[in-house]
Amino acid sequence: MIEPQNIDPAKVFDFYPSALPRYTSYPTAPQFKSGVGSSVLETTLENLTEEEPVSIYLHIPFCDRLCWFCGCHTKHTNKYEPIKNYIDSLCDEINLLGRKLNKTVTVSHLHFGGGSPSLIQSKEMRLIKQNLERYFAFDEETEISVEIDPSDATDDFYNAIEALGVTRASIGVQDFDPEVQRLINRTQSFELTEIVVKELRAIGIKSINIDALYGLPKQTNERVESTVQQCISLKPDRMAMFGYAHVPWFKPHQIMIKEDDLPGQNERFEQMQNASRLLVQSGYNSIGIDHFALPNDSLSVAQKKRTLRRNFQGYTTDSAEVMLGLGASSIGRSPSGFMQNTVATNLYQKRIAAGMLASDKGYKLQPVDLYYGALIERLMCDFHVDFASLPFASDERVSESVQLANKFAAADPFQLVKVSGTSLHIPPQAKPFARIVAAQFDQYLKRSTVRFSKVV
Ligand SMILES: C[S@@+](CC[C@H](N)C(=O)[O-])C[C@H]1O[C@@H](n2cnc3c(N)ncnc32)[C@H](O)[C@@H]1O
Numbered sequence: 111m112i113e114p115q116n117i118d119p120a121k122v123f124d125f126y127p128s129a130l131p132r133y134t135s136y137p138t139a140p141q142f143k144s145g146v147g148s149s150v151l152e153t154t155l156e157n158l159t160e161e162e163p164v165s166i167y168l169h170i171p172f173c174d175r176l177c178w179f180c181g182c183h184t185k186h187t188n189k190y191e192p193i194k195n196y197i198d199s200l201c202d203e204i205n206l207l208g209r210k211l212n213k214t215v216t217v218s219h220l221h222f223g224g225g226s227p228s229l230i231q232s233k234e235m236r237l238i239k240q241n242l243e244r245y246f247a248f249d250e251e252t253e254i255s256v257e258i259d260p261s262d263a264t265d266d267f268y269n270a271i272e273a274l275g276v277t278r279a280s281i282g283v284q285d286f287d288p289e290v291q292r293l294i295n296r297t298q299s300f301e302l303t304e305i306v307v308k309e310l311r312a313i314g315i316k317s318i319n320i321d322a323l324y325g326l327p328k329q330t331n332e333r334v335e336s337t338v339q340q341c342i343s344l345k346p347d348r349m350a351m352f353g354y355a356h357v358p359w360f361k362p363h364q365i366m367i368k369e370d371d372l373p374g375q376n377e378r379f380e381q382m383q384n385a386s387r388l389l390v391q392s393g394y395n396s397i398g399i400d401h402f403a404l405p406n407d408s409l410s411v412a413q414k415k416r417t418l419r420r421n422f423q424g425y426t427t428d429s430a431e432v433m434l435g436l437g438a439s440s441i442g443r444s445p446s447g448f449m450q451n452t453v454a455t456n457l458y459q460k461r462i463a464a465g466m467l468a469s470d471k472g473y474k475l476q477p478v479d480l481y482y483g484a485l486i487e488r489l490m491c492d493f494h495v496d497f498a499s500l501p502f503a504s505d506e507r508v509s510e511s512v513q514l515a516n517k518f519a520a521a522d523p524f525q526l527v528k529v530s531g532t533s534l535h536i537p538p539q540a541k542p543f544a545r546i547v548a549a550q551f552d553q554y555l556k557r558s559t560v561r562f563s564k565v566v
Pocket residue numbers: 173179180181182223224225226227257258259260281282283284321322323352353354355356
């Protein structure tokens with residue numbers, strides 16, 4: 111993400127669509143069809159083996175505040191009862207799913223996402239783990255990660271995650287500037303964030319990630335830089351620097367953010383570049399399009415070995431072929447396809463209470479999807495791909511990809527790619543535009559009428 115000096119972003123955004131998928135999956139979620147998820151899940155569970163570890167994603171769709179920028183599936187609540195009831199449903203779902211497994215499967219990664227899993231109290235946290243342990247094996251290799259809103263963290267929560275054996279904590283910062291915080295309805299001091307980081311380290315959490323945003327209302331280069339400097343002073347192992355996705359047609363509470371306050375496309379680009387420069391100067395490696403990691407962090411190691419992966423949570427080292435998604439709106443994935451649970455939390459709970467699994471939408475992957483999915487994933491992770499080395503590569507697919515790459519390169523005034531034989535390379539100055547390159551290989555995008563978020 112550094113040294114974009116040769117490419118004028120304004121011209122790129124004039125020439126190409128400025129809003130495209132983030133390619134955290136391929137095909138992307140708008141291609142999922144109702145009713146397909148349950149059969150994908152059945153096939154996925156049938157094909158599990160004791161030798162192949164799986165990863166599990168658990169979604170907690172509750173927060174005790176509603177940040178106006180938020181694009182996650184969550185609901186505001188000041189009471190614990192709905193959360194407690196929801197955890198009961200989650201445990202029922204674990205049992206429904208577990209009873210369909212006639213073997214013990216090892217978990218490589220367990221991720222609590224949200225929403226704010228930091229609202230779960232220790233009693234419920236233990237309940238979740240106990241239910242999972244009935245059907246799944248956890249070992250010293252299992253990574254357990256949890257997303258934390260620093261404003262929720264209590265002693266009870268620290269006890270809970272210590273008992274759970276959490277290995278990585280991801281804390282939300284977004285921006286420390288008071289005016290920006292007022293405009294996004296999220297007050298969070300640096301001091302509080304610092305205390306949370308210290309507490310997490312004190313209970314032995316080895317790896318800490320911080321999320322920050324650019325492109326927020328009234329953000330300026332100076333404000334983004336100052337936030338990033340403050341984050342760096344906390345020495346996180348990883349940082350994610352996401353571009354604010356303003357999608358009020360999809361997340362109506364975002365209308366609370368005035369569009370006039372939002373930085374323009376070029377300002378967003380500069381904010382990202384400056385943040386990136388600061389992080390790289392401070393010793394972080396730039397990972398993919400929006401992550402940064404210290405050299406000894408496993409993300410940096412995976413990037414070097416070209417084993418980095420990209421999934422719905424962003425960049426990861428998780429190489430499990432199967433991810434089981436539990437909770438409302440969770441998306442799971444396997445070589446058979448994608449399966450998404452019912453999105454609305456009340457409907458999800460009703461289905462579970464009726465003894466039914468909650469998969470609804472889904473997508474059955476065909477070999478051609480697995481090929482283009484791997485191509486796009488390598489581009490987004492390595493900025494380089496050799497078509498001939500991809501899974502499900504056939505002469506026909508490789509030559510189709512070479513044609514697509516050459517056609518794009520010939521018409522592209524910015525030299526975003528270099529094509530050589532069956533390989534395609536995105537040079538360092540073009541990395542911020544990787545989504546534009548990936549979109550050339552998306553077999554569904556032209557037929558899609560869905561609106562996406564800004565490329566940068
Ligand atoms: C589930 S939330 C974080 C956990 C916790 N609830 C918190 O806010 O601290 C995950 C991350 O998604 C990112 N995010 C949320 N809404 C976004 C949006 N509209 N555009 C880009 N990133 C967004 C934020 O950086 C946020 O920290």
